[in-house]
Amino acid sequence: EAGVVQSPRYKIIEKKQPVAFWCNPISGHNTLYWYRQNLGQGPELLIRYENEEAVDDSQLPKDRFSAERLKGVDSTLKIQPAELGDSAVYLCASSLGGPGQETQYFGPGTRLLVL
Amino acid sequence: DQQVKQNSPSLSVQEGRISILNCDYTNSMFDYFLWYKKYPAEGPTFLISISSIKDKNEDGRFTVFLNKSAKHLSLHIVPSQPGDSAVYFCAAYLDTGGFKTIFGAGTRLFVKA
Numbered sequence: 001e002a003g004v005v006q007s008p009r010y011k012i013i014e015k016k017q018p019v020a021f022w023c024n025p026i027s028g029h030n031t032l033y034w035y036r037q038n039l040g041q042g043p044e045l046l047i048r049y050e051n052e053e054a055v056d057d058s059q060l061p062k063d064r065f066s067a068e069r070l071k072g073v074d075s076t077l078k079i080q081p082a083e084l085g086d087s088a089v090y091l092c093a094s095s096l097g098g099p100g101q102e103t104q105y106f107g108p109g110t111r112l113l114v115l
Numbered sequence: 116d117q118q119v120k121q122n123s124p125s126l127s128v129q130e131g132r133i134s135i136l137n138c139d140y141t142n143s144m145f146d147y148f149l150w151y152k153k154y155p156a157e158g159p160t161f162l163i164s165i166s167s168i169k170d171k172n173e174d175g176r177f178t179v180f181l182n183k184s185a186k187h188l189s190l191h192i193v194p195s196q197p198g199d200s201a202v203y204f205c206a207a208y209l210d211t212g213g214f215k216t217i218f219g220a221g222t223r224l225f226v227k228a
Contacts, residue, residue: 002177040124042204042218043159052162091158102147102208104216106158 002026004107006092012113018051019081021110025073025094032069034077035091041089047076050097082114116136118142119207121219135208136222138205139187148207149208150179151188152201153221163190195226 002095005024025032027073030051035043048056051072060067064083069075081087089111093104120139128134138148146167151159165179165188166170172179178191192199205219 002149040220042119042121042206042220044218045215067203093158102216103161103164106160108156108158 023092
């Protein structure tokens, strides 16, 4: 079974430019997460989807970040405009969702460098 | 406010010996605790978990111990192997009606051959 797929794996952009990341979760997983991981830190949740609905976006900087999960399958995370501090690894994860389904399956991440 | 803390950034262990990775938490309402393992250029992968109603869970060479009174958990790897060298993240899961998972900063384990 295929795991969580993310693209691109690496992205280098100049500040103030837009950037987008794509994620395809494990088939049948209703819950999708976007995390940001800074160097030397653990993953920090940006947004969580239950099917198409964003049920927790409290940590998403909404002035510049946006996300969508059309049709409740794959998802896109966008930053516009990017700032130097956005340099990090952006991880997508999925899970079956619901009580007792706490195990998350992570993709390899997109490493973003903003110059 | 760090609710999940891993105070040791790194740990070095000889092959064949025991590795003990520690994690402290502040919120007594966490329902589950999980350990994830991460190799370079890969995403974290689930390793082992423990329910808050238990004090021990074992899976092969990996055992997690939970001390709720001390709000402390530990991961024991016995015997340690060079392939265990990775970053280990402790995570705590809270079912608030929203299922939030909070990760620690990670501990990098080096297993020397």
